[in-house]
Amino acid sequence: MTIPDHANHHAAIDPTRDQVRALRDHGRDGPVVMLNLLKFRELADYPDGQGAPGTTGAEAYAHYEHAFTIAVGHVSQAEVLYKGPCEQVFIGMAGTPETDWDAVLLVRYPSRQHFLAMMADATYRDALVHRYAGLARTVLIQCG
16 A cells, blocks of 8 residues: 655654554454544645645645545544543543644544555545644544
C-alpha cells in the first residue's frame, strides 16, 4: 500500500510498512478499537491552493474524520465511540509531549481487515491531505 504523495505529507504521523504488516498479520480476529491521541496545529498546513485560509487544525481534521466515517464508511464501517477534548492531566507530568493532547478519539472497526481496507481505499488516501494539514502529532493505539 502506497501513501499518496501529498505536498504536505507528514511521515511522522503515518504508520511504517512494518507497523502495517504487524497489524495485518498479527492480532486477534473480531472488532478492534483505535485510540487516537490528537494534537492539532493552530492553523492547518495545506498545500498551496488547497484548504480555506484561516482553517484551524481541528477543522482540517474534521474533514479527514468525515472521510473515514462517511465517505468510505461502507468500507471502514467505522463507528466513533467517543470524541472529546483532553481537559487536564490527572496522573502524569502536565505540559510534556507525553501528556499534551488536544483531543481523544475512539473508533471501532468490525475487524483489522476493515481498518486496512479503509487505508487502501483511494478516496480515503486522497483525504489524508486533511490529516496532514490538521495534525501536529498523533499516537494511534490498537485496542481490543
